Amino acid sequence: MSRPSPLSATPLLLLAGCSTDAAPSFSLAGAYFPDWMMCAMFGVASAVGLRVIFVVTKIDSILRFRLFTYSALGVIVALSIWLIWFGP
Incomplete structure (x- = not known):
């Protein structure tokens, strides 16, 4: 049996931080947005x-x-809402 190469573990290491526990989403009619x-x-x-x-x-x-x-006014409002609701 051959040993796996170190490069085969790279995709797994890149996906290690992905989690659905702390995903910034909300439920709307049963679907997460x-x-x-x-x-x-x-x-x-x-x-x-x-x-x-x-x-x-x-x-x-x-x-x-x-x-x-x-466009700038829309971005300012969107980022302000993000900061107020979901910011630190």
Whole structure:
């Protein structure tokens, strides 16, 4: 019988940290969704909401980089929600 090579254990060592016990997920209708997906949805919704507010208040017309601005606002909201709910 031949001995296994040290390289055959490499995939097992890489998977050693994977565990479902501490996975950041929540149960929704019996299915587990990642928490980052929920934060991303809030970020997108807030970016859309802020765009509506900026258009109504005419701030949107003075913005030069609209796509960058609304993307950055969505990311800021998503990361803030992540930090508040799941942070240290």
